[in-house]
Amino acid sequence: MIIYNLKWLSNLLLVNEVGNKHQEGLLSEEELKNIKKEYPVGFYSPNIFVRAGMFLLTLVISFFSSALISLLFAEAGIVDSPGWLVFLGIGNYVVLEAKVQANYHYRSGVDDALLWISAGLFSGAFAWAVSNSNLANILTAAFVFVLSLTLGLRFIDRLMALVSYLSLLALIFFCWQETGSFGTSTMPFILMGFSAAAYWLFKRSTAFAGNKYYNNSLRLLQVASLLSLYCSGNYFVVKELGDLLNGSKSSSLPMGWFFWMWTVGLPVSYIAIGVSTRNRIILRSGLLLITAAALTYRNYYQLMPVELALSLAGVLALAFAYFFKKYLAIEKYGFTSRPASSRNEKEEPPMESLLIAETFSETGKPVVDDGAVFGGGEFGGAGATGKY
Amino acid sequence: MRHPYFEQLRNEGLLSQESFDRIKQQESGPFSVHWELKTLLYAGVLMLSTGLGILVYKNIDSIGHQVILLFIALLTAGCLGWCDRHKAPFQYEKVVSPNAFFDYMLLLGTLSFLTFVGYLQFQYEVFGNRYGLATFIPMVVLFFLAYYFDHLGILTLAITNLALWMGVTVTPKELLSNTDFDNETIIYTYLLLGLLLLAAAYASTRLHIKSHFFFSYHHYGVHLTFIALLAAYFHYDFGASFLWLALLLVVAWLLYRRAYRTGSFYFLLLCVLYSYIGLSGLAVRTLIQMEDLAAAYLIFIYFIGSGIGLILFLSDLNKSLKRHDHL
Known part of the structure; x- marks a missing residue:
């Protein structure tokens, strides 16, 4: 069922786990190197950014290849049918199988892109073919479920698994609705x-x-x-x-x-x-x-206007976080507020700061009054200053 | 123990007894709620600063509003004062923050300061019609706070405010939805801003002043410079457009070399993709002159061929850099 080399796959699980511990400084460079040598992984899995680049480029290549072939056959009048999408889907899927089996691609971006393109084409073709049936919803949900389950199992893909769960949920919903x-x-x-x-x-x-x-x-x-x-x-x-x-x-x-x-x-x-x-x-x-x-x-x-609710909830959340941070600074009942590991932070992208820029960059701009009237001066959060 | 791997590795002699014990001790350690509390802090600051930001404007005509203003001022002073007391001493290199709570209190203080200044301008026009000054002062304060307390989040806020002062926006959402790139002034402003940020990035590492700020400056600098150059390339025709494309490629080459030296996959990918967009633009704009169906075929073939070529190139790059990979 699984397309990948199982030996490599289980070595990869082990090496990843060991790698995590190494990042936390629990074992030496030497040990990591020996373990990696003893448990080889032959997959082609490039760096995450290279993966992202390859994903985008594969989308471009696949799109223009399909466009080129469709243009060549446009005269024949067979392009405008679900069967054509199936044909393109098969084409993408064959390349995917070949890349994974012959070149050992594993999460390389190329395989991710081809997997989703072929799944999309097959589902689209099926939905198109049954669109006139009065059971279209049920049939489409069932098809997507079977397809994503198969692909999810074969390629061990998390998102495919999620799609298969959601489509099963949809299938039950539509059937029960009947x-x-x-x-x-x-x-x-x-x-x-x-x-x-x-x-x-x-x-x-x-x-x-x-x-x-x-x-x-x-x-x-x-x-x-x-x-x-x-x-x-x-x-x-x-x-x-x-x-x-x-x-x-x-x-x-x-x-x-x-x-x-x-x-x-x-x-x-x-x-x-x-x-x-x-x-x-x-x-x-x-x-x-x-x-x-x-x-x-x-x-x-609505007990109170949204801005007051937000402010109060904010004060509560901060007070709660502060209390537990202090309370659990020393381990209690097996809980701690300290980080679990001393992971080397240099290695991690400063995502937090980018998130802050995205969510807070509007602060300080005047709010345009939409005419809503505020219900009086019952302001409760003022006591919070004492804590800081 | 969660994973039987380590026992197996120890028995095979690949893991020393000391390392095994360390791992075992760590795995049996307490349940950490660090990330949960940190998320809560983020949510709390987000809700409180948003709530106060609206509250102060909705109450303009009531007595309550002076109280709210006072509260915001006290919150700013309180947070910043508290942080000042608890901060580690200043130094030119990275200062490790005492804890996550400190980071978010600092953020809260900074955000309420921004709300306070924005409101003063809105209601009392303290800066009059000198709108430049109304964004300039918060920007300077933000940069000062970012360096004084060593806070990356505030630094990115300062960068967005610098853009605001120059009359443009830089956050991805705004950049994609609200910006009109078919305008010379905007293109040049972005270019200037991008180059300024790149200069700041290199100055940080060269002069060893908070060299860990490099990524934030460089990230915005690279994106803005490339976007501005691409916009300029597509804005002009013929002669001038070639000049811009040439400039784009030169900048890409310089950034590429530096990214290669430091082993940064992220910036390498950006250089490759942005130059690819530029070159593809050139290919499409040239081929489309043919005004024939053959042009469509050629364009499709161009994208297929160049895409495959670029994948091979990236694959090579991955191999040659794998030894020392960073962000």
Whole structure:
């Protein structure tokens, strides 16, 4: 099934792990060199920036090759059909297989680009071919699922795995929708059940040694299933999606209390579970979803204007972070606020500073008044200065 | 232990007992929430500074607004004062920041300062109609803070403010959506700014004044210089355009040599791709003169051939640089 040399693949896993420890200064240069010699990896995997360049250039080459061939055959009148896309897809896929098998490309940019181009062409051709059927959605979702699952397994691609999970979710959604109004009203529970089962399966499979090549894919799938579990019961998603499907405009949901509990309670449970089981994936999902819960709540109940809410939330977040930073400076209950490793920071790109430039460069510019009136001088954050 | 690898390696004699023990100790260490707290700090600063930035403008006519202004001033003074007390002593080379909380308090102080100055100009017009001064002063303060406290994030903010003072924007989002490149003044401004930043980058390493600021200056400098040169090349026709293309290639060659020497894949890739865009522009603009279907064939063949050639070139580059790869 897997296209790559399995011996190299497992050597690569080992060498990567050892490389990480070496970066943290836990083993010597000499040891790393010997291990690399003893566990050779013959893949062609260039530097990340070279990979990005090759990815772009492969897109250019593939696009213009397809254009050239299509132009040559334009007279014959066969270009304007799904079959032509399949033909181009096969062409790209053959090159991909050849590059990987003959030249040992592994995450070289060339293989990434060809993988996505051929997957896109096949899916596009299929969607085009069935577009007139009244089961078009179901058929397309099923096709994308099978295709991305196959490719994800064969090329061990994380994003393909994610696409296959999402298309399976879509497939279940569309199939259940076919059952009519019963389907629409029970949809959240079906998707919740599916997501929960999927999470359980991914979690169990990650621990299984036979799946070691798919560990990264499975970890991403764990995150995806945790998020889809939340979204299936999120008040906003359930209400707005239900309205969209029924073409109605409801003012509240049946069993609204349940969905509100889910919206607010699940992120908190994630964090609690993440902390108590030391599970970083659940913990981070929970932290992310707290934001989603806050935004959902704000969408229906506005206790205060958005700028005041932002300021207060900011003060709270800072106070929280400061408290735990101090509190966990010395290890407590197996937690610490210090970095886990003393990774050599010189090697890392200064991404943080670029992010700061992108998100904060607007600060200080006057805000154009949109006429919204502020509700008085109830300003609560002023006490915060004392801390600094 | 998370990975059975290390035990295996020790048994094979590839890993010394000391290294094995070190790894084992590290793996059984406490659960670090460092990154989670750092993200929270970032989110907190983002929310608070955005919130205050809107709050102060929405309350212009109420009594509350003076309180808010006072709060922002106190926040600025408080954050910067606190940072000044806790900072490591100044030196010309890199100073390691005490911790992540320090970095974000400094950022918060700086951002509230920007809000404060922006508001003073908006409401009281302290700089009158001298708009240049209204962006010049924050810029100088930002550069000062970046060097004084040794903060890369504030340095990038200073660079964006320098651009603002010169009348242009540099963040990718703004650059792509709001900039009209078919305008000589803008092209020359970008070129000047790009060259200025490149000069600052080289000065940093040459004079050993905060030489780790090199990347930030160089990153913006390289992008802006290339974008300006490309814009100039496509803006003009015939004679003048060749001059700009030649200039582009010369700059690319100089930057390429330096990037090769320091083993920087990122800047090598930028040089290669930007020159490729320029040369492809030349090819397309030349071939399109034919006004014939054959031109389309030739253009397609050009892109296929040059693409394959460039991939081989990059592959070679990767091989020859692999020994000492950096950013």
